[in-house]
Structures are given as structure tokens and as C-alpha cells.
Amino acid sequence: MPTAATLADLDLLARGGVCGLLILVAAILIRDHRGLIPARLGAAFAISGAAHAITMSPGVCGQIGLWSTPLVVLSSGGNVVFWLFSRALFEDDFKPRPAHALIWLAVVTVGAIQGLVLAPPHHPLAPWFAGALTLETLFFVGLAVAQVLAAWKGDLVEPRRRLRLWVIGVAGAYMGLRALSDLTGVRQAAPEAAGLLDSLGLVLVAGAVALALLRIPGGELLFGREATAPPPRLEPEDAQLAGALDHAMTVDRAYRQDGLTIGALAARQGLTEHRLRRLINQGLGHRNFNAFLNSHRIAEARAALADPTQVQVPILTIALDTGFASLGPFNRAFKAETGQTPTDYRRRALADSEIGQA
Incomplete structure (x- = not known):
């Protein structure tokens, strides 16, 4: 049975590795894709994760005092950044607005009060603020997952669909399970073991993000393209199918059907959904099904x-x-x-x- 000291040492080792990996991920994103909103938000989420790994290590904030303020601020706002990051990953035209900054500021304010003013935890108001932050975590994780699932169906870039769902799923599962452990009291009952599990969860999140970056040449599929590239040439059979699809939209006006889904359009054309996505994306140059429909409707x-x-x-x-x-x-x-x-x-x-x- 490992001792508390052993668990603490393993926890510290895991957190150090997580911080290094997440900072490296942020640096790669800024270096290679700093002009893209999803990449900038991804870098911000990575930095927030590194700050979270440090601030959640037992006794760290108490030892460095007010110097921990920037870390607490970055860590507290991580849930909001995760929500914005997930939206930017799935919505090609998403742009952060001033209202998003105000939401982040409100969450950070509550987190800073809880982490810097109401410490130590036995302060009478501390449990209320801690509970509010836990519910806030569940809210933003749930919101991100709901939006990911809603937008995932219409994404036409197949590799991006798989990798985005993987990254968001791993990060969302970690943040959700951590919030549930706080609500159920597991963290208070076994703090050393909970801290180590928390660290291992961060390792999985950081590893998932790093793996996604390594598997995608140039990152253009995950983070989008800065400029729209011309669609690649299709094989003769696919070119014929793309022509039939274009005829269905421009002549038959299939887009007029209310609530038209990619499944319904695929059935109409006698294709699988996977092949239809490929035709619209590579044959007609669209990255999102709703945007594809709306382009015809608006015309x-x-x-x-x-x-x-x-x-x-x-x-x-x-x-x-x-x-x-x-x-x-x-x-x-x-x-x-x-x-x-x-x-x-x-x-x-x-x-x-x-x-x-x-």
C-alpha cells in the first residue's frame, strides 16, 4: 500500500510533466498557427491547464502567497476557455465577443476570491464559493459537450470530426469527473489519492492534445485553414457524383426542403453519409453542411x-x-x-x- 508521501511525490512528478507538455503544446500552437482563433484559444486552454496543475498541488499557493495570483486567475478561467475552445474547433466562423470576456472575468473573480481571499478552506464562505465553482465547471463542460455534439454531425472534414471529438471528449471527461469528485466528497476523503488521479487525468488530456497535433500535418484540419484552398481533383466517378449533387442543389433546389439533414440528402442521392461529406468537402469545397445549404439558400x-x-x-x-x-x-x-x-x-x-x- 503506497504511503501518503509516495503518492505526493508521484503527484508532483506527474504535475511537473503535465506543465512541461502543456506549455510545449501552447508554444507549438502560437508558433505555427497564431493567426487562427482555434489555435489561440487552444494555447490559452493549455496555459490554463498548466496553471491548474500547479495551483491544485497541495500547499503550493500557500507557500508562494500573492505570487500565485496569476496562476489562480489562469486556472479559474480554464473552464470558460475550454468552452470557447470547443466552439472554435467546431464552428469555422466563430469569433470571441466582448460578452465572452465578461463571462471569463466573472468566473475568474469568483475563483480568485475563493483561492486567495477565503483561504484556508475552513473560512465560513469557502464551501459556498467552492460549490459555485464546481457547478460552474459542470455547466461549461456540459455546454461544450452539447455544442460539440450538435455541430459534429454537420462537420464535413472527416479527420477533423474524429480528432476534435477525441480531444474534446478526453478534456470534458476529465473536467466533469473532477467536478463530480468535488461534489461527492471523494477529494476530501482521500486527498492524496485524489490528487494523484487528478494529475494522471491531466496527463491524459495533455497527451490527447499533443497526439492530435502530431497526427495532423500542419494542423490545418484541426484548426482550419487561414485561406480557402481550391478543392482537390476528384476521381472520375466521384466527379460525376459531385456533378449530380450540384444539379440537385442548383436545378432541383433540394435545399428548399425544411430541416434537410445530411442523412436525408445522402438517401436522396443514393450515397452513404461518409461519401456525401467527402463529395461536398473535396468536390465542392465546403467544410460545413449548414454553410453548404445556406450558400444556396442565400443565393x-x-x-x-x-x-x-x-x-x-x-x-x-x-x-x-x-x-x-x-x-x-x-x-x-x-x-x-x-x-x-x-x-x-x-x-x-x-x-x-x-x-x-x-
Whole structure:
């Protein structure tokens, strides 16, 4: 039976290895992909993980006093960074907003109060803050996992789908299990063993991230491309299938079907989902199924809005006719594609048409 001292030594060794590995991962991401939002958030998550490994080591913060403040801040905000990192991995057009910074600041403030002001743990308010932080961890991990699962189906880059799910799954499992151990009291009942398990979990997370980086040449599949590259040439059979798919979208207007899924479109074309993803991604150059559908829907909507004979047709009708389920998603997709609201686009297009006819 290992002694408490042995467990503590193994814990310290594991945490040191984790810190070194995570700092190396962050350095690689910044060196190779600093212009990409997912890479920057991945580096921030790695640094937060390293800070977490240090601050959760028994007695470290107490020994270095206020010098531990930056570490506590970085560690406390790790859950929010993980959530943003997971969104950036799966949403090609995701961009952090000021509201995200405010959320991070609020969580960090609570964590800093709990770690720096209410220490030691027997302070009357400490359990309340600790409980709030544990629930916060579960909330952001659950939110990240839910968003990952929701967006995973529409991802058209097959290697990226597998690797992203692996990285997010390992990190989410670790953070969730750690939060549950706090809620159930396992950490308080056997702190040395819990600390070692915590360290080994961090090793798995760091190893998963490092493995993902090593397995992907250049990182372009995991972190996205800085510029859209032309799709590769397909084999003759696949090129014919891609042509049939393009005909289904541009002539038959299959995108008009409300709630069209990649499974339904694959069945319509007589293909497996895997092959359809490959055709849309490599044959037509799209990385996300919803973006693929919306590109066709917005193109038809732009033509309708610019048509003087349809000036009396409500925008809602145009949105529904092109396959959108409601006006809100249509407005957001249209503005993201054109930089204008549908109303502004129609007004300017009709004005330009009148000028051209004058």
C-alpha cells in the first residue's frame, strides 16, 4: 500500500510533466498557427491547464502567497476557455465577443476570491464559493459537450470530426469527473489519492492534445485553414457524383426542403453519409453542411430580393421558400453572408435597378 508521501511525490512528478507538455503544446500552437482563433484559444486552454496543475498541488499557493495570483486567475478561467475552445474547433466562423470576456472575468473573480481571499478552506464562505465553482465547471463542460455534439454531425472534414471529438471528449471527461469528485466528497476523503488521479487525468488530456497535433500535418484540419484552398481533383466517378449533387442543389433546389439533414440528402442521392461529406468537402469545397445549404439558400434569396416583380413578397415568405425554418436564422445567415440585413439589401438592390433603367 503506497504511503501518503509516495503518492505526493508521484503527484508532483506527474504535475511537473503535465506543465512541461502543456506549455510545449501552447508554444507549438502560437508558433505555427497564431493567426487562427482555434489555435489561440487552444494555447490559452493549455496555459490554463498548466496553471491548474500547479495551483491544485497541495500547499503550493500557500507557500508562494500573492505570487500565485496569476496562476489562480489562469486556472479559474480554464473552464470558460475550454468552452470557447470547443466552439472554435467546431464552428469555422466563430469569433470571441466582448460578452465572452465578461463571462471569463466573472468566473475568474469568483475563483480568485475563493483561492486567495477565503483561504484556508475552513473560512465560513469557502464551501459556498467552492460549490459555485464546481457547478460552474459542470455547466461549461456540459455546454461544450452539447455544442460539440450538435455541430459534429454537420462537420464535413472527416479527420477533423474524429480528432476534435477525441480531444474534446478526453478534456470534458476529465473536467466533469473532477467536478463530480468535488461534489461527492471523494477529494476530501482521500486527498492524496485524489490528487494523484487528478494529475494522471491531466496527463491524459495533455497527451490527447499533443497526439492530435502530431497526427495532423500542419494542423490545418484541426484548426482550419487561414485561406480557402481550391478543392482537390476528384476521381472520375466521384466527379460525376459531385456533378449530380450540384444539379440537385442548383436545378432541383433540394435545399428548399425544411430541416434537410445530411442523412436525408445522402438517401436522396443514393450515397452513404461518409461519401456525401467527402463529395461536398473535396468536390465542392465546403467544410460545413449548414454553410453548404445556406450558400444556396442565400443565393436564391438575394435574387428574389433584387427582383422588382417580387417587391411585394414579404421577406418571411422568401425565407421560408428558400428552406429556412424561421425569420431569425435567415436574417443571421443573410447578414453573415452579405454584410447587410435582407431589408437593406432589397432597398439598395431595387434602387440600383431603378437607376439602371433610368
